[in-house]
Amino acid sequence: MAGRGDGIRGTREAAGDTPGWARELLEHLRPAGRDARRVVDWLAGTVRAEVALQDAAGILLAGTRLRLEESLVADLGSGRIASAAWEGEGRHQRLVRIGHPSGTCVLAVSRGTPFDRHTADVVTHTAQVIELLLAAHETTEAGRLLRRARADLRLAILQLLMVEDTVAARRVAAGLWPGLLDADTACVYVVESAPERRERLVTECLDSTRDEALVVRCPAMDGHVIVVSPRESTASELRSLVGRHPDTFLGGSVWQSLARTATAYGQAVSALAVARFRADKTAVYAERTRPERLMDPAVLRGWTGRVLRPLDSLPHHTRAELLATTRLGLEFTAVNTAKILGVSRNTVRARMERVETMLGVDFGDITARAVVHLALHTQISLLDGQPEPGRDAPSPGLTGLLSGPAVGAWAGELLGRLDNDTRDLRRTLRTWIHAGGNAERAAQSLGVHPQTVREHVRSAEPVLERQLLATGTDLYEVVLAHLAVGDLEPPVLAAE
Structure with missing residues (x-):
């Protein structure tokens, strides 16, 4: 057994036993220790040398930059030779070619004393270990990139559905998930957990649905996973998943056409708020009486066509993009709408401002938002097969x-x-809506503290069974109710 004069940390080994350095080297192949940089550092300390690991282009990957004979490095990189030795200027160097799937690396070891058999063995075996680690890393990285690409594709499909481009969504899905979006209708589910557990939740959702549903990490909410599925069995599969995990909740929409994915998503989010207070931690959106269902359908469609007519001059794709963005922008904040659609928040604001200008409304006015929201959701019904109103419709x-x-x-x-x-919540709510949802301005009008206004609005939520402080369908229904009883003045629209 070589002693310390060999340049290797010495330990006594019985005949036939694995040398201590070999056992240390093998430890680097354990899952917790797979790092080529750590192996290079270990080699430098073991053979008391300077060590460099560089790629074919000469980029240092680990260790210390060394002056190497360029012709030897070129021969190693081209595969002409597998290893080389060089001596000069008081230094002794060993160079070993390391092949891996995407190219070639060179392991260079430089020391002041000559290499003996033991140090040469250590270098050779270390090169083999590094080769295994690089190959494993590239395989792992390729798998990670593939999973990332699939996740990005799923998000792209969802974003296309959100802007009603079902044709493009089906085309993108057909390559990896044939038949996934062949159905005309689907349900949207939102599964919620703590953000740090979402990756595990995504994996379980994918396993549960077996690539027969669109599973997407919500780009707006860190703890949410969105599932779009045309299969009825998905609901029971997701309920079972939620039942297995504490602090995990499920909200689901009613069946909607693929063009109404954005509407279904809003329903699922609304149901999720209910699920948090249920014993089974799940809820499906409850279809309650909507004001538009109490109106004459033909008259409503005629009114909708008239309100949105200023947008008819736009190219079809541009019009659909503006309508879809506005529909989401009226339900969620500009930031969250941007994340859902995969665009910047400035793009969202620019599109909505364009719609404001063309329709002649001010989205700072909640009544205007509520009325345009009504028109947009009635317009969606036209995509579901209902006849489009004629120009002479009432x-x-x-x-x-x-x-x-x-x-x-x-x-x-x-x-x-x-x-x-007795607190006259109705008066506070009416004033708060008139003030654009601004508690400070409402408080000035009422002569109370802004916190009092907020408390009154919160108190009205359980009574009305609607969320008011979060903008969206619930708030707009309450606004329409105020307009219907004459408590608020209707907004002015360009086409009215």
Whole structure:
């Protein structure tokens, strides 16, 4: 057994035993220690030398930069030779070619004393270990990049569905998930967990749905996983998954056409808020009486066509893009809408400002947002096969739509729930809506503290069974109720 004069840390080994250096080297192949840089550092300390690992282009990957004979490095890189030795200027060098799937590396070891058999063995075996580690790393990296590419494709498909481009979404999905979007309708589910557990949740959702559903990491909410599925069995599979994990919740939409994926997503998010308070941690969006369902369908469609007519002059793709962005922008913040669509928030704002200008409205006015929201969601129904209104379709205007007895009865019952509260929640809510949802401005009008306004609005939420502080469908329904009973003035629209 070689002693310390060999340049190797010496330990006594019985005949036939594995040398201590070999056991140390093998430890670097364990899952917790697979790092080529650590192996290079270990080699430098073991043979008391300077060590460099560089690629074919001469880029240092690990260790210390060394002056090497360029012709030897070139021969090693080209595969002409597998190893080389060089001596000069008081230094002794060993160079070993390391091949791996994407190219060639050179392991260079330089020391002041000559290499004996033992040090040469250490260098040779270390080169083999580094070769294994580089190959394993590239395999792992290739797998990671493939998983990332598949995840990016799934997100791209979702974003296409969100802007109603179902043709392009099906085309993208057909390559990797044939038949996934062949159905005309689907449900959208949102599964929620702690952000740090989302990667595991994504894996389990993929395993549960077996590539028969679109599973996407929500780009807006770190703890959310979005699942779009045309199969009825997906609901039970996801319920089972949620039941196995604490602090995991599931919200689902009703069945919608693929063109209404954005609407279904909003329903799933709304259901998720309910699921957090249920014992089984799941909820499906409950279809309640919507004000638009109490209006004459033909008249409503005629009014919608008239309100959105200024956008008809746009190319089809541009019009669809603006409508889809605005529909999401009225449901969520500009930041979250941008993340969902994969664009910048400035792009979202620019598109919505363009719609504002063309429709002649101000989205800073909540009543205007509510009315345009009504028109956009009625327009979606035209994509579901309902006839498009003709140019001569009746259009009595917003006031006419909201003056029907059914709408009036619905609005009176909804807002009447607030009348029993001695704090006059109805007055506070009306003032807060008129102030654009700004608690400070509402407080000035009422002569109270802004916190009082916020508390009153929060108190109205369980009574009305609607979320008010979070912009979206719930708030807009309450605004339409105020318009129907005459508590708020209707907004002015260019086409009205």
